[in-house]
Amino acid sequence: MTQATPPALHDADKGHSLARHYPRGLRIDPHSHTWAQVLYAVSGVMWVEAGHEALVVPPQRAVWLPAGTEHSIHMMSDVEMRNLYFHERSIGHLSARSDVFEINGLLRELIASIAEHEEAQTRDEDYLSTAYRLAMLELEQAPRSSLRIPLPDASDRRLDALCRAVIDNPSNAISFEQHAASVGASVRTLARLFTRALGIGFAEWRRQVQLAVAVSGLAEGRAVSTIARELGYLPSSFSDMFRRELGAPPTDFDPHATLAASAELKS
Known part of the structure; x- marks a missing residue:
């Protein structure tokens, strides 16, 4: 260390x-x-x-x-x-x-x-x-935020490879079956490894990664509809999921909302 x-x-x-x-x-x-x-x-x-x-x-x-x-x-x-x-x-x-x-x-x-x-x-x-x-x-x-994503300990290369692949591309367009095939494991084996190592299922875990990517895109000023489609959602479904998971709409992460705070700290 x-x-x-x-x-x-x-x-x-x-x-x-x-x-x-x-x-x-x-x-x-x-x-x-x-x-x-x-x-x-x-x-x-x-x-x-x-x-x-x-x-x-x-x-x-x-x-x-x-x-x-x-x-x-x-x-x-x-x-x-x-x-x-x-x-x-x-x-x-x-x-x-x-x-x-x-x-x-x-x-x-x-x-x-x-x-x-x-x-x-x-x-x-x-x-x-x-x-x-x-x-x-x-x-x-201070209130706590909910964007906390469990990570594998790298003891199983297949699980580690899957998680890194999803972090690189968390779109719903890539199925769990496709991910399993790409890392050389059966769907059943990988699902069992995933839940045992991370404590949540694949769908929930990927959703947390999607939220992280979405928040990053929103902070850069990208359109909600563009981010939604890249992640495999209809814009309305994405907004509903975002609000349900984070307790706030995507518009709350508009970069213009943080410019004033940034200017205050620089002044």
């Missing part, structure tokens, strides 16, 4: 912030941090693999990574990212498991304010200590 420590962290600090912009397609290899981390997508979509699951982080969401969590990041679109690092002693009651949160207006303002104060020539340590503590309290109360 690669140990990656963010710059300028000192043991006395309550936390640290970092701003980054990454282009679509960029991958950050598996690594871990000695501090807990919050990765916030101001705009764009991140695919974060931690343990045996992928966490999809759409705009205005953030992923919580406990200290020592090995993770990799794939930018599914251009990403404007903000990082918050928390010293272990500053962590409240957040889970020891990675999770995705929705970011509300107060958290957005806190993240912007923390970055501004850390860039100041004279740091106000009392303010920063309070701001980090409040950010942690807000994270503890």
